[in-house]
Amino acid sequence: MPRLLLASASPARLAILRRAGVEPLVRTSGVDEEAELGTATQQHGELAPDQAALILARAKAEAVATQRRAEAQQNAEADDLAVDDAVIILGCDSVLEFDGHAWGKPGTIEKARERWLQMSGRRAVLHTGHWLIDENGDRMVGATASTEVEFASVSAAEIDAYVSTQEPLHVAGGFTIDGLGGWFIERISGDHHAVVGLSLPLVRKLLADIDVAVADLWR
Numbered sequence: 001m002p003r004l005l006l007a008s009a010s011p012a013r014l015a016i017l018r019r020a021g022v023e024p025l026v027r028t029s030g031v032d033e034e035a036e037l038g039t040a041t042q043q044h045g046e047l048a049p050d051q052a053a054l055i056l057a058r059a060k061a062e063a064v065a066t067q068r069r070a071e072a073q074q075n076a077e078a079d080d081l082a083v084d085d086a087v088i089i090l091g092c093d094s095v096l097e098f099d100g101h102a103w104g105k106p107g108t109i110e111k112a113r114e115r116w117l118q119m120s121g122r123r124a125v126l127h128t129g130h131w132l133i134d135e136n137g138d139r140m141v142g143a144t145a146s147t148e149v150e151f152a153s154v155s156a157a158e159i160d161a162y163v164s165t166q167e168p169l170h171v172a173g174g175f176t177i178d179g180l181g182g183w184f185i186e187r188i189s190g191d192h193h194a195v196v197g198l199s200l201p202l203v204r205k206l207l208a209d210i211d212v213a214v215a216d217l218w219r
Helices: 010-019 033-044 049-074 109-120 156-164 180-183 192-196 200-209
Strands: 001-007 087-098 102-103 123-134 139-151 185-189
Touching: 001 185, 010 192, 033 049, 033 102, 033 192, 049 087, 049 102, 087 109, 102 139, 109 156, 123 192, 123 200, 139 200, 156 180, 180 185, 192 200
Parallel strands: 001 087
Antiparallel strands: 087 102, 087 123, 123 139, 139 185
16 A cells, blocks of 8 residues: 655644544655745746645645655665655645735744734635645646635734744744634634645545545555
């Protein structure tokens, strides 16, 4: 049976898979997200937010696949895998669409505060791109899950308290639903798991597209 290799350092994505019966290997891709989107924009013009999410997911999966190929050439082993083991690589990335603009990670307290002042009492759409690479079959497939998020009306004091925790600085859109940010999410329309970072139903469909049953990954 193949092993799933998660091309993401996100503890939330890892937790989703573990709770769903999958114990993936984990690799960070090292992808520079801003540079990747800059290159894609030069090649294809302005990107829609859902396109940006899928491009980043693909870039992360392909970066890890490149790492694996380099190890195979060196006949090296890593992550408890032999270089010729069957591996399915999953790359994910999320982008928030707010007022038609694509928002990634705020990065700073100042930017996170500015965004929350705008998002308070408003709605946005979180796009989570997924990209699968089947090394054994030399196949790849991807898609994006989009979920509407309605934010509560949040006071300036609450925003200051939240951003001071630094939780929103390094997550797409500057919020979580499974952490402190969950206090400020009124409702969602779509897949809850996609807002956390990974859509289980969508991954199941993508696996089926490359002839892998999700139960084969359960451990």
